[in-house]
Amino acid sequence: MRHNGRVSIEFSDRIRRIPSYPVADGYSLPDDVAMLASNESPDPPLRQVVEAASRALAGVNRYPDPSNATLKRALSHRYGVPASRIAVGNGSCDILLAAGEALLEPGAEVVYAWPSFSVYPHLAAASGARAITVALDDEDRHDLAAMAEEITVATRLVIVCNPNNPTSTALPFAAIAAFAARVPRHVALIVDEAYCEFSLLDDPDTTLDLLDRHPNLVLLRTFSKVYGLCGLRVGFALCGSEDFPRAVDQVRQPFFCNAAAQAAAVEALKHQDAVAERVERAIVARVEIDAGLSALGIEPAESQANFCWFDLPADSDEAEVVKGLAERGVLVRAGTALGRAGALRVTYGTPAQNVRFLDALGEVL
Ligand SMILES: Cc1ncc(COP(=O)(O)O)c(C=O)c1O
Numbered sequence: 001m002r003h004n005g006r007v008s009i010e011f012s013d014r015i016r017r018i019p020s021y022p023v024a025d026g027y028s029l030p031d032d033v034a035m036l037a038s039n040e041s042p043d044p045p046l047r048q049v050v051e052a053a054s055r056a057l058a059g060v061n062r063y064p065d066p067s068n069a070t071l072k073r074a075l076s077h078r079y080g081v082p083a084s085r086i087a088v089g090n091g092s093c094d095i096l097l098a099a100g101e102a103l104l105e106p107g108a109e110v111v112y113a114w115p116s117f118s119v120y121p122h123l124a125a126a127s128g129a130r131a132i133t134v135a136l137d138d139e140d141r142h143d144l145a146a147m148a149e150e151i152t153v154a155t156r157l158v159i160v161c162n163p164n165n166p167t168s169t170a171l172p173f174a175a176i177a178a179f180a181a182r183v184p185r186h187v188a189l190i191v192d193e194a195y196c197e198f199s200l201l202d203d204p205d206t207t208l209d210l211l212d213r214h215p216n217l218v219l220l221r222t223f224s225k226v227y228g229l230c231g232l233r234v235g236f237a238l239c240g241s242e243d244f245p246r247a248v249d250q251v252r253q254p255f256f257c258n259a260a261a262q263a264a265a266v267e268a269l270k271h272q273d274a275v276a277e278r279v280e281r282a283i284v285a286r287v288e289i290d291a292g293l294s295a296l297g298i299e300p301a302e303s304q305a306n307f308c309w310f311d312l313p314a315d316s317d318e319a320e321v322v323k324g325l326a327e328r329g330v331l332v333r334a335g336t337a338l339g340r341a342g343a344l345r346v347t348y349g350t351p352a353q354n355v356r357f358l359d360a361l362g363e364v365l
Contacts (some may be wrong), residue, residue, distance in 0.1 A: 017125040022118055022337035034353035037331040039165065039195070039307050041228035042349045043281075045264070046274055052267035053232065053260040064259035071234075071257070074266045079208060081238045087245035090256040092194060092222040092235025093119050096159075097126070098248035099218070103156045103188055104129035111150045112159040113142045115166055115339025117192060120159055129156070140167035140301040140309065144179040157188045163195040163305040166338040166345040170195075170304035173202040180214050188244065190218045190237075197226040197275060198282050199304035208238065215241035225306060226275050227268045232261040282306045285348035292358035296365060307347040309335075316365055318342050324364035330357045 089095035100123030114133035124131035163170035224230035300310040335343030
């Protein structure tokens with residue numbers, strides 16, 4: 001291929017198909033910027049978690065345990081799923097991408113809602129499979145009836161994001177259970193529960209009961225959100241059978257989860273009280289931000305996550321609003337990059353950051 005008069009490297013067809021992940025800005029900005037663009041936890045990691053990761057650093061002349069045995073044992077103990085039915089990943093994205101590689105190929109189909117998590121389109125693009133996207137309902141929630149209609153003989157994978165990123169909405173357990181019962185046994189069903197701890201609809205452990213009924217079910221979870229460890233990259237999948245962990249391990253390099261990450265995750269699991277406190281703070285933030293938005297005449301979607309999603313007033317310009325907020329030290333995500341123009345996704349921050357966001361939005365509008 002000729003490019004600016006010179007011959008450039010010829011890449012595979014997949015490279016032309018794979019969309020670039022819409023990364024957030026702000027990683028090199030000063031500390032006083034309110035980073036509300038990536039659904040991270042505003043709280044620093046616990047001292048004990050940092051200490052556990054530091055201790056692991058002393059042994060990094062050795063490769064990390066490729067079987068993630070200690071972490072799987074700890075996850076098994078916490079979630080009541082046998083270690084052999086647990087997959088660990090370099091973030092839950094790693095497991096998603098591996099699932100795409102293990103399940104999809106040209107001629108196969110993957111069904112998911114849209115707008116939903118920006119990584120899902122990558123799976124079909126990378127494998128040559130067909131992506132079947134199903135519009136959310138009027139309340140920005142998954143339309144599971146419409147999704148069930150899209151399952152065909154070609155379907156290999158169905159993904160339900162609950163709560164959904166970027167719209168923050170969730171469906172109750174009963175709807176997920178009824179949908180799982182409709183998905184044929186040979187089709188993998190991933191319920192991406194990255195934000196499930198923040199949902200007030202059900203106890204986040206309720207879906208675990210479905211695993212014994214549905215060998216094709218995968219509950220995808222992460223240490224990045226409520227556990228506050230996204231900088232270390234650890235995710236996990238709780239599965240209805242041993243087939244899924246085996247397949248995703250087969251397609252990945254052996255040492256995908258580093259030693260500091262494994263140690264930190266094991267320690268973080270011991271501090272469920274801190275998890276509960278983070279959830280409580282997120283829910284306080286939800287109430288305050290909902291009230292602040294409502295005072296500005298904005299009605300956000302019904303959030304069950306650690307972020308909100310709302311349409312801007314019709315007379316405002318999304319890019320201008322995002323720019324105006326950034327000029328006031330508040331970074332948020334524009335809806336265009338996430339699947340809907342004219343919307344914003346804003347992560348709940350510390351109480352001070354939330355006030356700063358609401359004040360800045362009031363000024364910009
Ligand atoms: C719905 C959803 N799933 C998965 C992830 C991936 O998280 P990680 O790879 O950090 O575990 C995210 C991150 O934003 C997400 O929003």
